[in-house]
Amino acid sequence: MSLPSPRYIPHTEDDVRLMLAAIGVTDLDALFASVPEKLRLARALAIPQVASEQEVAAELAALAARNVNAGSHDWFLGAGIYSHYAPTAIDALISRAEFTTAYTPYQPEISQGTLQTIFEWQTMICGLTGLEVSNASLYDGASATAEAVLMAMRLARRHKVVVAHGLHPHYGEVLASYVRALDAEIVAAPRAADGRTAPVDALVDDETACVVVQQPSFLGPVQDLAAIGAAAHARGALFVVVVNEALSLGLLRAPGDLGADIVCGEAQSFGVPMSFGGPALGFLATRDRHVRQMPGRLCGETVDSRGKRGFVLTLSTREQHIRREKATSNICTNQGLCLLIATVYLSLLGRVGLAKLARLNFAKAEYMKQQVRQTSGLGLPLPAPTFNEFVVSVPDAPAALARALDAGIVGGLDLAPYAPELGSSLLVCATELSTRDAIDRLIAALAGRTS
Amino acid sequence: MSSERGRDAGPERIGNATYGLSWEEPLLFERSRPGRVGYSIPEADVPLAEPESVFEAGFLRDDLPALPELSEVDVVRHFTRISTWNAAVDLALYPLGSCTMKYNPKINEWAARLPGFASIHPLQPAGTAQGVLELCWRLEQALAEISGMDRVSMQPAAGAQGELTGIMMVRAYHEHRGDARNIVLVPDSAHGTNPASAALNDYRVVTIPSGRDGILHPEAVAKVMTPDVAALMVTNPNTLGLFETHIAEICDIVHAHGGLVYGDGANLNALLGIARPGDLGIDVMHFNLHKTFSTPHGGGGPGSGPVGVKNILAPYLPVPMVRKRAGSEGEGFALDYEFPHSIGRVHANFGNVGMLVRAWAYLRSLGPEGLRLCAEMAVLNANYLLARLRGAWHVPIDRPVMHECVLSDKQLEPFGITTLDVAKRLIDYGYHPPTVYFPLIVHGSIMIEPTESESLEGLDRFADAMLAIAEEARSDPEHVRTAPHRTRLARLDETRAARHPVLRWQPES
Ligand SMILES: Cc1ncc(COP(=O)(O)O)c(C=O)c1O
Numbered sequence: 024m025s026l027p028s029p030r031y032i033p034h035t036e037d038d039v040r041l042m043l044a045a046i047g048v049t050d051l052d053a054l055f056a057s058v059p060e061k062l063r064l065a066r067a068l069a070i071p072q073v074a075s076e077q078e079v080a081a082e083l084a085a086l087a088a089r090n091v092n093a094g095s096h097d098w099f100l101g102a103g104i105y106s107h108y109a110p111t112a113i114d115a116l117i118s119r120a121e122f123t124t125a126y127t128p129y130q131p132e133i134s135q136g137t138l139q140t141i142f143e144w145q146t147m148i149c150g151l152t153g154l155e156v157s158n159a160s161l162y163d164g165a166s167a168t169a170e171a172v173l174m175a176m177r178l179a180r181r182h183k184v185v186v187a188h189g190l191h192p193h194y195g196e197v198l199a200s201y202v203r204a205l206d207a208e209i210v211a212a213p214r215a216a217d218g219r220t221a222p223v224d225a226l227v228d229d230e231t232a233c234v235v236v237q238q239p240s241f242l243g244p245v246q247d248l249a250a251i252g253a254a255a256h257a258r259g260a261l262f263v264v265v266v267n268e269a270l271s272l273g274l275l276r277a278p279g280d281l282g283a284d285i286v287c288g289e290a291q292s293f294g295v296p297m298s299f300g301g302p303a304l305g306f307l308a309t310r311d312r313h314v315r316q317m318p319g320r321l322c323g324e325t326v327d328s329r330g331k332r333g334f335v336l337t338l339s340t341r342e343q344h345i346r347r348e349k350a351t352s353n354i355c356t357n358q359g360l361c362l363l364i365a366t367v368y369l370s371l372l373g374r375v376g377l378a379k380l381a382r383l384n385f386a387k388a389e390y391m392k393q394q395v396r397q398t399s400g401l402g403l404p405l406p407a408p409t410f411n412e413f414v415v416s417v418p419d420a421p422a423a424l425a426r427a428l429d430a431g432i433v434g435g436l437d438l439a440p441y442a443p444e445l446g447s448s449l450l451v452c453a454t455e456l457s458t459r460d461a462i463d464r465l466i467a468a469l470a471g472r473t474s
Numbered sequence: 475m476s477s478e479r480g481r482d483a484g485p486e487r488i489g490n491a492t493y494g495l496s497w498e499e500p501l502l503f504e505r506s507r508p509g510r511v512g513y514s515i516p517e518a519d520v521p522l523a524e525p526e527s528v529f530e531a532g533f534l535r536d537d538l539p540a541l542p543e544l545s546e547v548d549v550v551r552h553f554t555r556i557s558t559w560n561a562a563v564d565l566a567l568y569p570l571g572s573c574t575m576k577y578n579p580k581i582n583e584w585a586a587r588l589p590g591f592a593s594i595h596p597l598q599p600a601g602t603a604q605g606v607l608e609l610c611w612r613l614e615q616a617l618a619e620i621s622g623m624d625r626v627s628m629q630p631a632a633g634a635q636g637e638l639t640g641i642m643m644v645r646a647y648h649e650h651r652g653d654a655r656n657i658v659l660v661p662d663s664a665h666g667t668n669p670a671s672a673a674l675n676d677y678r679v680v681t682i683p684s685g686r687d688g689i690l691h692p693e694a695v696a697k698v699m700t701p702d703v704a705a706l707m708v709t710n711p712n713t714l715g716l717f718e719t720h721i722a723e724i725c726d727i728v729h730a731h732g733g734l735v736y737g738d739g740a741n742l743n744a745l746l747g748i749a750r751p752g753d754l755g756i757d758v759m760h761f762n763l764h765k766t767f768s769t770p771h772g773g774g775g776p777g778s779g780p781v782g783v784k785n786i787l788a789p790y791l792p793v794p795m796v797r798k799r800a801g802s803e804g805e806g807f808a809l810d811y812e813f814p815h816s817i818g819r820v821h822a823n824f825g826n827v828g829m830l831v832r833a834w835a836y837l838r839s840l841g842p843e844g845l846r847l848c849a850e851m852a853v854l855n856a857n858y859l860l861a862r863l864r865g866a867w868h869v870p871i872d873r874p875v876m877h878e879c880v881l882s883d884k885q886l887e888p889f890g891i892t893t894l895d896v897a898k899r900l901i902d903y904g905y906h907p908p909t910v911y912f913p914l915i916v917h918g919s920i921m922i923e924p925t926e927s928e929s930l931e932g933l934d935r936f937a938d939a940m941l942a943i944a945e946e947a948r949s950d951p952e953h954v955r956t957a958p959h960r961t962r963l964a965r966l967d968e969t970r971a972a973r974h975p976v977l978r979w980q981p982e983s
Contacts, residue, residue, distance in 0.1 A: 029844040031577050031768075032851050033929035039851075042858045042930060054853045057717040057874060058749050068747050070616045073841025076581055083835055087590025089605030091598060094589035102597055103822060110513070112546055114587070120564035121557035124578050126771035129570075129909075131966045132958050133901050135559035137773035143502050146978040150540025156977045159774065162631035165822035173674075193822045200792070200818040204645055204676040245533060274525060276535055289822070298586070299606050300596030300823025301631065302776035314975065320774065325971035327964040328956070337971040343634070343666035344912070348679040353670035356632035356764065360772030363553075370502050370549045374538040376513035382525065383518055389528070390520035408528045428602070436597055459519040 029073070093297065097432045097461040101412050101452030102241070103164065103191050103267045104303070108456055109294040113367045122363055127320070127356070131335040132327075137359065138334035141322035144366045151272040152286040153279025154308040158319035160358040161305030164267045164289025165194040168235065169201035170318040170352055171287040171307055175233035175261040176207065177316050177351070183208045183230040185260070187251055188220035189240025191267055192441050198235075218244035218405025218414070224254040231260040233285075238264050238278060239271055242414050242442065242450065244407035252282030261285060269293055269306075270454075271410045273381030285309045294368030295361050304361040315341060318352030380455060384411040387453035387462065394466045401470055404445055412452040414438065417469050420447045427468040434465055481953050482902065484942040485960060490566050490904025490935060496962045499555040503979045506542035512549050559962060560773070561906035567928050567936055571878045571909035571921025572665065572713055574743050574765030576848075579839065582768065582832035591831050596823035600809050606827065607807035611796045613834045614780075617761055620845070621739070622752020623782030626761075629792045629825040633740055636760025636779030637671035637707070642817045643758060643783060643790040644705045644734050645675050650790075650815055653732065655704035661690055663714060663913045668707045668738060677704060684915060688714040688871035692723045699731045709738035710751065713913040713921070714871055715856060715878035717744075725755025734758065734787075742766045743925070744853055744877035747846030758783045763826075767833035778829035789815040794824075851926035852877040855933060859924055862937035866944040870916045878923035882916055891947040891954050893918040898965055899946070899957035903939035 039051070048054060055063070074082065098106040117123065121136055128134030128141075141159045148157035161167040172184055184202070186195065186209060199209065208230075215221045223234055234255035239245045248264060255262040264278035266288035278286045287307040291297070295304050309317060315338070323337035343350040372380060388411045395401045395415050402416040417423045420437045427434030435451035442448070449469070453462060486492070525534055544552070561568060568575040586592060594603055614626045630636035641658065648655050658672035661682045669679040680698055685691045689712065699706075706728045710718045718724070725735045737751045737759030743766045745751070751759050763769050764777035771777070783791060790813070797810035840848065853876050860869065860879040868884040883893040897907035897920075909921040924933060946954050958964065 029840050029847065031579060031839075032844075032847060032926050033932075034851050034854075034926075038930040039854065042854055046854075046857045046861045048857075051850045051854065054850070054857055054874065055717075055748055055876075057719050057876075058745075059719060059722070062722060062749050062754055064747060064749055064753070068842040068845060069619050070842050070845070071838060073844055074838050076839065079581060079835055079838045080584070082838065083585040083831070084588060084590075086605035086609050087585075087588040089608070090590040090594045091602035092589045093593035093595070098595070100595050100597060104595055104597070106593070106595070110546075112512075112550055116550065116553040116557075118583070119554065119557045121560040121562045122553075122773055123583075123770045124563035124568075124575075125560045125773045125906075126568070126570055126573055126575060127774040130561075130897060130901070130907050131968075132898065132961045132963055133559075133561040133906055134773075135963060136556040137560055139499075139501065139556050139559075140553075140773070142977075142979065146501075146503065147541060149978045162635060162776075162826075163822050165819070166631070166635070191822065193819055196819040197822065200642060200820055201674075203642070203817070204674075245529065247533075249532060273539055274534060276533055277539075281532075296587075296592040296828070297595050298592055299594050299603070299827040301821065301826040302828050303822070314977070321975075321977055323971040324976040325967045327966050329964050331963055333963045333966045335966050335968050335971045337968065337977075338975060340972075343670035345666070346670075347666045348669035348673035350666065350670045350673075353634045353638055353667045353674055354632070355634045355665075355667050356762075356771075356775040356777040358631070358772075358776045359774030360770070361776055363773065366502075367549060367553060369541055370544055370552070371512035371546060372541070373506075373510070373512055373543045374541040375543065376511065376515065377541060378535070378538050380513070380515055382522070383515060385525050386518055386520050386523045389523035408530075408533070424599075428599075433595070433598055433602070455515065462520075 099435045099451045099465055100433045102436045102450055103289060104297050104300050105268055105292045105454060106297060106456055107292050107454050110371050112371060113294050113364055116367050117360060117363050123360060128336060131333060135333060138322050140363050140366050142334050144362050145322060147369050148306055148308050152308045153277025154286055155311040156314050157306065157308040158317055158321055160362045161307055161319055161354060162358060163301060163303040163305045165197035167287040167305035167307050168194045168265050169198045171263045171285045172198060172233060172235060174316050174318060175263055175285060178313060179232040179261055181230050181232035182206050183210060183232060185210050185223050185226045185231055185234045187212045187223055187234060187236035188214040189242060190235060190237045190265060191241045217407040218242055219246050219407045223251055227254050227258045227260055229258055231258055233261040233263045235263045235265060238266055239268060239410045242405060243409035243412045244405055245275060245410060248278055248281040256282060268410060270381050270384060273377035274385060290365050293365035295364050302358055302361050304358050304365055316351055317341060319354050319357060383455050387457050388413060391453050391462050394462060398466055398470045411454060412450060414445060414448050415451055416446060416448045418447060420449055423469045427465060430464055430468045432465050432468060481950060482959060484946055485902045488903060488938045488942050497555040497558060499552055501979050502542045502552060505548055505552060506544060508543055510543040510545045512544050512546045566904055567932055568906040569908045569922045569924050570906060571923040572740055574923060574925055576768055576925040577927040578768050578770040579836060582835045585835045586828045586831045604806050607796050609834050610830060611798060611807055613830055616837050617780060617782060621759060621782050622750030624785045625788045625791060626780050626782040627792050627795060628780045628830055629821040630760060630779035630781050631821060631826050632775060632777035633760050633762040633779040634667040634671060635820060636781040637667055638674055639781045639792060639820050640736050640758040640760060641671050641675045643787050646790040646815055646817050647787055648704055655702050657703045659698060659703055659706040662915050663712050664707060664709060665713060688716045689718050690720060690724055692720050692727055695724050696727050699727055701731060703731060703733045705734045705736050707736040707738060709741060711741045711744050711876040714880050715875035716873060717876055721754045740765060741877060744849055746849040747842060748849050758787050763829050763833040768836040769829045769832040776826050776829060778826040789813055790817050792817055792820050848926045855924040855926060855928055859922060859933055859937055863940055866941050878921055880916055881920040883918035886947045889947045889951040891951055893920050895954050896920060896943055899943050899954045900939060901958040902960045905936060905939060
């Protein structure tokens with residue numbers, strides 16, 4: 024017997040012989056006797072041959088080197104995934120194998136580290152959104168939005184969904200996929216001239232389960248949540264607020280304080296690497312009275328048999344492993360480690376730091392807007408106030424982005440596929456990582472000047 | 475204490491862990507002190523615009539967000555301390571059945587953190603992301619080859635989302651043919667996500683009973699197979715760790731009635747290089763990269779659940795896919811939206827790409843022979859454990875198993891000991907318990923999946939612990955019933971948590 028010996032598998036040939044004897048079979052093949060001969064693969068898999076660790080490292084480094092990244096370039100592209108600074112303590116902590124190599128905390132006595140983190144995360148999300156109960160994460164902002172809509176449809180027992188203007192277009196596509204099999208009607212509100220959504224009042228009726236609005240809008244404008252919420256509630260519909268630049272929660276009024284019944288979205292901004300858009304961090308929070316219709320895991324406080332405080336997964340009668348086809352969602356594995364990242368991030372930033380950082384992001388974007396206003400050829404087509412992201416009109420968006428790239432800058436998103444009615448324009452985002460110098464160079468590149 | 479320790483002779487002698495200091499740690503909010511700072515934000519190099527001068531009244535927070543105030547030292551101590559309260563694969567065998575808690579290689583972590591993977595954006599131009607697109611493309615080729623599928627979408631973020639996506643494609647396929655169907659068949663041994671994913675697609679779920687031998691029988695499928703059945707969802711090996719021996723015949727029956735077969739790939743580890751779902755008749759399946767392909771479970775995620783399809787379902791795949799350019803287009807990789815009947819997106823971007831990087835590093839590190847060895851050693855380990863435990867433990871369906879084995883608490887019933895007690899007692903011996911009370915078709919099931927990562931000595935130590943517990947159940951049932959005894963917290967009151975939900979911290983008023 025001659026076995027390959029990958030370093031992840033501890034068996035020696037002697038071990039294998041001994042174990043086969045204990046089982047009472049003569050060779051490894053005999054272990055697969057229940058697989059009919061004709062169903063077995065009679066050849067080796069045609070995948071690349073094994074490589075040594077050093078070769079694998081070199082190969083992956085070479086692949087990585089072919090991606091322009093926020094380490095190599097100045098970065099003004101956001102649109103749902105944001106380039107923020109992540110304090111170094113985060114990676115040190117989340118790399119602890121006790122967190123990384125554990126699974127869902129089904130056995131609380133041996134999973135309190137994960138459980139306490141979830142409880143802390145839930146508390147923080149409640150504080151930031153102004154709501155009363157948060158789950159332990161969903162896949163990403165898009166599926167969180169779809170889950171929020173499904174939840175609202177169950178709660179309201181209605182089938183119509185009004186989507187205010189400015190929902191991330193990919194979230195809209197995911198929502199459409201999730202409700203396609205259901206008897207749901209999605210109605211989209213148009214945009215007003217200032218960039219916010221047009222009033223939704225006329226679209227909401229007694230069949231409307233919920234009104235969904237993204238804050239800030241995909242195009243940047245901060246929406247008038249109070250007005251939209253009032254329109255929803257006037258007809259007994261739920262008010263769902265989607266946030267995908269979570270840092271905005273450090274500056275803007277908590278959606279829960281403005282009438283939101285469900286707040287969901289993407290918390291990648293809280294220290295989670297961009298990673299080409301995933302793993303990200305979907306979240307969902309609501310009011311206590313809706314908790315039984317929530318999707319996803321929930322962690323609750325309890326005591327042990329000696330009366331000491333501890334935490335457990337709870338209210339699982341909502342979930343697939345108990346309720347099967349009657350569950351509120353099919354989610355099982357979620358985004359646990361990303362939730363840990365965000366919890367560490369928020370505990371480092373704290374109440375003062377998060378507000379400060381949000382204001383700094385706002386200031387960077389305002390400076391950038393100021394530069395746009397002063398540059399001929401560039402314009403700000405949507406006047407409504409924004410947080411850290413906004414639309415710039417440029418004469419030739421693709422050429423402008425190409426000039427920026429030549430100058431070492433990823434300059435934003437060409438809006439042609441997303442908002443063609445705006446003409447040639449870009450969605451640009453400034454964060455704490457955008458230095459004044461980089462902003463000036465971006466403006467120069469967009470304007471076609473050499474700075 | 476000394477008498478407790480006397481009663482804990484088992485864990486003292488056999489165990490995987492011993493007494494030690496364990497740390498206390500309050501909640502972050504309880505550690506908070508006004509004025510503590512854990513951040514360092516650069517001085518503004520632009521004028522500090524006042525949001526108050528830009529926004530109308532009522533748009534801005536009039537308070538600070540409700541977060542704690544802590545120094546970096548506080549935060550580091552806090553999370554380091556609470557991390558020590560977790561069991562983990564890097565500490566010991568974590569035999570959670572159906573979850574494939576195999577070793578998570580360190581080079582995978584290193585690779586995913588390279589700025590060229592970690593700091594890239596899903597909407598940057600494809601021309602600036604050729605490395606990651608090539609990786610996705612290569613991984614798709616490899617997963618297709620391993621599974622016998624034709625195409626694989628990387629979008630689903632976990633297994634359950636892969637199921638949802640797969641069943642969406644099943645629905646789109648039938649609808650496109652004008653063939654309205656409203657039923658999905660699910661065996662009674664299936665994981666809860668299967669019926670839940672079917673129901674989310676508005677299918678009625680019809681449960682098929684497993685045979686007494688724990689597997690599906692063609693007659694049972696034929697009996698419920700009607701023109702209303704859109705698909706059968708099967709897990710192979712199934713959740714009892716048994717290969718579905720009649721799978722080919724079952725697929726033929728479903729196909730003959732115009733239905734499709736969905737494969738839950740959670741247990742693919744047992745089949746790597748041995749057999750391919752596509753060759754067995756499966757039309758669409760998901761992979762759990764966090765199980766079979768070694769990406770870490772992260773305390774509950776993130777996972778990754780790519781979904782593979784045969785060509786008949788390819789037109790319905792989520793978009794975008796990654797395509798290798800050809801001919802006059804030049805070299806490299808592009809995003810491909812040309813799927814005329816696509817179900818649309820299921821993820822805002824491309825799925826959990828960071829996990830794809832890790833899975834690719836794993837595939838490269840193992841190669842075809844290494845992958846097959848995973849399956850062989852995983853199956854060897856499960857059968858070895860079964861051989862050591864049979865007799866002292868009730869084996870409800872005693873047949874040679876694949877990657878996991880299922881026991882029950884039946885023999886302990888006379889002593890008033892349940893599976894839950896056994897799980898808690900195993901903690902005293904230094905093990906994360908196996909999956910318990912699943913699959914549902916075995917009363918008091920204990921589902922053990924050792925994976926290929928465990929050595930012979932490690933398995934022997936675990937088997938000794940299981941045998942010692944079976945003995946303790948007779949000799950000192952009270953001690954087992956009140957376990958765990960050696961953890962920082964004793965058994966937690968889950969009923970109380972559900973009756974009086976406290977789901978966030980609130981300051982005492
Ligand atoms: C058999 C089976 N199917 C499906 C799933 C769901 O996979 P995931 O948790 O990745 O969503 C699991 C995992 O827990 C499983 O064990």
